[in-house]
Amino acid sequence: MPVAAWLDQNWFSVLQTLGIVGALAFTAITLRTDTKIRRVQNHFAITEQHRKIWSELFARPELARVLEPKPDLARDPVTPAEDIFVTLLILNLNAAFVAMKADLLVSPEKLGQDIKGFLSLPIPSEIWKNLLAVQDSDFVTFVQQSMLPTSEVK
DSSP, X not given: OHHHHHHHHHHHXXXXXXXXXXXXXXXXXXXXXXXXXXXXXXXXXXXXXXXXHHHHHHHOGGGGGGGOSSOOTTTSOOOHHHHHHHHHHHHHHHHHHHHHHTTSSOOOTXXXXXXXXXXXXXXXXXXXXXXXXXXXXXXHHHHHHHHSOGGGOO
16 A cells, blocks of 8 residues: 555656656667668668779770789789779778778678679789778778688688
């Protein structure tokens, strides 16, 4: 009976407390959902930029040499167009890395293999070496770890 008497005197406080707790729970659920939505939106944004950059390869056939496994760089050095193309891809990768580091983007499962495959090619490798000095050290470490043999990657 003492509980009923206390509830009779404090029903409004109990109701307020339940309302506040409910509002906090609703806010937490909403924030979690918004975070998931933001990650997906960021994924779409990064993918869209990646698609735009790669579409240049189809629009400008002279960029196809970037993907050649054995171009003759002594005879035909890296062109300004190739340099810009690869630099834009690296900048896009850096943006994705920053978003992943901030937990705003889910890391693609095979990203390391993709990085390794692309930057192992002669032209991208040459351009990456030239860009190393102006990259954030965390990003450089991330890329360099991707270039290691699979068994050595942490």
